[in-house]
Amino acid sequence: SSGINAEYGGITEAVIATPFERGQSLLQTPAFHGKIKNTLDLRHHLTSVGQWYRGLEAILIRNCTTNCLFFLLRNPLRNSLPSTNTTRGKYAADFVCGACLGGMNSTLIYPVNVVKSYQQKQINAVPESLLTSCKKVLMERDYKLRKLYYGVQLNLTRSILSWGIINATYELCIYMFGRGVS
Numbered sequence: 743s744s745g746i747n748a749e750y751g752g753i754t755e756a757v758i759a760t761p762f763e764r765g766q767s768l769l770q771t772p773a774f775h776g777k778i779k780n781t782l783d784l785r786h787h788l789t790s791v792g793q794w795y796r797g798l799e800a801i802l803i804r805n806c807t808t809n810c811l812f813f814l815l816r817n818p819l820r821n822s823l824p825s826t827n828t829t830r831g832k833y834a835a836d837f838v839c840g841a842c843l844g845g846m847n848s849t850l851i852y853p854v855n856v857v858k859s860y861q862q863k864q865i866n867a868v869p870e871s872l873l874t875s876c877k878k879v880l881m882e883r884d885y886k887l888r889k890l891y892y893g894v895q896l897n898l899t900r901s902i903l904s905w906g907i908i909n910a911t912y913e914l915c916i917y918m919f920g921r922g923v924s
Contacts, residue, residue, distance in 0.1 A: 748813040752805030760801050761794040767862035774865070787865055799872045800858035808847040815843055816909070836913040837906040844905020845898050852897060853890040 765784045768774050778787055788794050820839040826832055861875050870878075883889035 744813045745810050748809035749806050752807075752809040753802065756798060756801045756805050760798050763801065763858075764788070764794055764796055764862050767797075767859060768865065771863040773863075792869060793865070796864070796869060797858045797861040800854050800861065800875075803872075804851050804854050804858070808851055811847055811850075812843050812905075816840075819843060833910045833914060837910040840909020840912075841902040841906030843909075844901040847905075848897050848901035849891075849894060852894050853887075855897075856890055 765781060765788075768778055768784065768787070769781065774787075778784060816839060819842060820835065823835045823839060826835060857872065857876050857879050860879050861870065861872075879890070883892075
């Protein structure tokens with residue numbers, strides 16, 4: 743049940759957020775700094791729904807995989823941590839649980855994000871399958887898996903902090919709103 747809900751959550755987020763990720767990728771790509779003026783100007787460059795949703799396949803893989811892993815492993819990991827009787831200790835354990843899962847998930851799926859970024863920084867190119875883009879990225883990086891992980895340290899640090907905070911805050915909200923569900 744939580745796995746299915748995680749999948750639905752991943753799909754919903756992908757459908758809603760992919761156009762935003764796409765726009766952000768283009769605005770951050772130096773090749774387009776002189777061509778795309780601002781967010782509103784994107785509509786002149788991305789003229790079809792397919793253009794706005796480039797990279798959707800990679801985002802679906804990322805979201806569904808990481809959501810499932812997070813929600814399937816969260817309670818077992820949290821239950822394996824030492825129990826504590828203090829409120830501070832409980833939220834510290836919730837932070838550690840979220841941080842560990844977020845760090846693991848983001849590192850595991852990092853190469854998919856690299857390929858997604860490659861796909862999304864293109865305009866007017868013929869859309870490629872995820873596999874074709876993956877092959878091109880691997881070729882650009884000399885077919886070395888290690889090179890697919892360039893930048894993973896910053897991503898890991900961000901994920902540890904954000905997922906630790908998200909998980910501890912979620913548990914705090916559950917407690918504050920008295921639902922008693924964890």
